[in-house]
Amino acid sequence: MKMDVSTKEIIVQDQPLKKSSPAFTTKALTKTYGEGAAAVHALRGVDLEIPSGEMVVLLGPSGSGKSTLLNIIGGLDRASEGTVFFQDQELSDMTDEQLTRYRRDHVGFVFQFYNLMPSLTAHENVELVTEIASDPMDPEEALGLVGLRDRADHFPSQLSGGEQQRVAIARAVAKQPTVLFCDEPTGALDSITGRTVLQVLKDINENLGATVLIVTHAAATADMADRVIHFADGAIREIVVNKTKLDPEDIKW
């Protein structure tokens, strides 16, 4: 028993240690689209640390800047000003080639509209990533994680929306990413399928240790996160650390 307690304590003590080596650190991050009077300020100076291994939910109304932040730390877009660190590497200084390398080696993406290759089967869609990744898992295994091993030979056109999204998740995790970015992953799904997808994300966070970042405007999703970052008008309104996380099963949809 004592051992158990001490183990728990270590885990508890791990929290501040994680904070000292965050997955992402941003400083005074701004993003402006357009110029002059037509300028849109998508981000207005965001300072943020995202600890490794956490499940983080970015919450906010549309246009609040949460997707912009996700795109910048995901290496898809560049900040207008400020700095972004992934571990100890500065993303804001990277060339296009280096950003590609970064996405290839460390980042998994899951999108609202799945973005599968229609010309490849589920298995092949996963293989698409395992072929170029440095330390991938077996595509079968990745599909197993999302419970689609038996649909491996189906083309996207033969899969339901939820199944397509699970294939997209399998594709994202197959490379064993350091971070998994999900932009409205349940946005196009009904509640039952949505829960399945969230369950898969939770499992991946817990079993693979990947930092998972979910952007959503569905507030209920926040209940399953370690940390919830509320966004409004391009800035962080508040950060809530959940003491207890709900299981996706128990989320009120």
Add this chain to the structure above:
Amino acid sequence: MNSLNRKLLRDLWRIKGQAVAIGAVIAVGVLMLVMMTGLVTSLDETRRTYYERYRLADVFVPVNRAPEHRITDLAAIPGVSSAEGRVVGSALIDLPGRDLPLQAQAVSLPDFGTPRLNDIYLTDGRRLESGNANEILLLKSFAAANGLRPGDSLSVTMNGKRRSLRIVGLAQAPEFLYTTAPGELITDDAGFGVIWMSRTALAAAYDMEGAFNEALLSVGLDARLPAVLDAADRILESYGGLGAYGREDQTSNRFVSEEIDGLRASSTSVPPIFLAVAAFLLYIVISRLVESEREQIGLIKAFGYTDFEVGSHYFKLIIAIAAGGAAAGCLFGIAAGRAMIHLYLEYYKFPFLIFQLDPASFVTGFLVSVGAASAGGLLVLRRVFALTPASAMRPPAPPDYSRTGRFGQALNFVLDQPSRMVLRRLTRQPGRMIGAMIGIAAGMALSVAMIGIMAGFDQTVEQTFTVIDRSDVTVTFNEAVSNKAVFELQRIPGVIEVEPIRIVPVIFRHGLQSHRGAVNGLVPLPRLNRAVDSELATIHLRKGGIILAQALADILAIYPGELLTVEVREGRRPIISIPVAGVAETLLGSPAFIEMEVLNRALHEPNRISGAYLRIDSMMEGKIYRTLKDMPTVAGVSVKNNARAALQKQMDTGAGMMRFVMAAIAGVITFGIIYNAARIAYAERARDLASLRVIGFTKGEVAFVLLGELVVITIVALPVGSLIGYYLSFAIAAGFSSDLYQIPAIFSPESYGAAALAVIAATIISGWLVKHDMDRADLVSALKTRE
């Protein structure tokens, strides 16, 4: 303006790049149609007016010497509205400073007034004054080429006598639109002149007092031409009639007609190719647009717009592009036609121009382009109708690739996923891929054919002047002379080799076909000017047989072994029946070859020659020419290199010039097709490709997925295009061939290689342009938009 129409304008603006590209292809098709039909009608109309105003004869009747009073008999032939006799003769012009004597044709004008037929158009100076035997008018182009002006004197040898004549004016005439020395085929402004003199003076020079040696007839609209020709031949039979012929056989008119017919033929065959390509591109682009506007279509339908209203909205878009392209094509066609017609005017020496557009060509251009576009549009409309408001509002299902096959396990080890994506896309939409492939193959075929035609023109010149004619100089005598002249020529210092020839004018007849031409009597083993077979080996003349040029055999529809009737129009005018012994490969003119001895025997004129081919020492050129100029029997000297240059010039300025225009357009089209194929492929897959970039594929790897498809299509298109090009080159070669020269369709590896390089270059450039766009594409927005 209602809101749908505003949407139409904005849509047009949004796809302006592709709209312009497609409009341009349509415009090129319409441009060619308008320009070429414009040229045809303008040339036709100008020629008709010129002929009419200057009263070009309908019938020409050459004769040895007929008394003047027989003209009234000719005028009395039923259907003949007027008749006139005149004197014509060959002359030599001796220009100071030129070693070579220049050939000329002397033509009489009435002593008083203007001629009833074949009038002249005076451009400088004045007409002839009666009673002054030394006055002449000179053909304007000849004068211009040799720097002669009214007031200058000219040393002219007529009928063996040299005399000094004074130029009082320069003129042009409808019968000399296209001028060639007798027996020559190629026009050379500086080398052949026309001299007009008063009837009395010219008759004196050629011993034709009270007589004529050419009758001109004009006929009424209802006259039967063959009957008139027969009647004229009968009347002049006993005076050495050389055979009446109609205007369509008149040399100058024949070449002009050839040219106009060639233009007419290509104006109906080339533009449809462009319009078909444009229709195809339009279909692809608009169907892509409809696909991307599913939601909007659903929405508009949900508001209560009918299928017809929505359909006509998209149909208008198609029509707008097609009509815009057609309108631009008409405008540019008019401009291009105006520019080109001046080149033709200069080439044909028309004194004035009637620029006339064919309104029918606008209508045809519009209807064909709009029709072709609509055909593609109807397929698109079917899809618009099929969309229900509800289904249109849902995101499109992923395209179904489940039937593209899984290629078996074996392939899985060979192909990585990107390659599989390329392969599946190729196999999923075979129709569209085949379409794109055929488009590129069409470009390849056009390029192959056009590059091949360029080589064909070169081969015509090369084969004619190096393989068939190996002489340096051709000497023509006034009349058939004794073959002792050969020794006389051989004695000239610097002459290396002499080969005599006997050329007589004839009419070939076989069945219903006939052709006015000449027979070349050759020595048994010719070396300098030979008949060669398709392998370019000398055809040995066999006694009693005639060898025909392929073009002539085609005209007469005759094959080796069949009997040909040859009516000689000289001397005793025998009619010979002779078997065709073989067909010769000649690309210039349509000659016939026979052994000289056989010809002379038939004429009862043994050992007569009418000219000779010379091989000479080029160091002694000038001296040889001066010697020839002083020989009274020499009627003309033509230098092969001049003839070669003249032919080259003619090919580059006449109808042959179109080959450059068409080659340029073939290049533009090829590039247009490939670029559009690349653009469309990119537009259809922008989102997939952005997704690939997002999940960590490099720009190069993503470009492979897109451009791999283009490369595969191009690689397949190359052999297909070569095959189509092979057959197309025969059609185009036939189109460019004329009475004057034949352009061979050449299968030369170089032209295929060059065309393939052009296509590959177009692919690389298109690929690069699209990749450039792809590299700059905003990854985020591609993910956000749902198509």
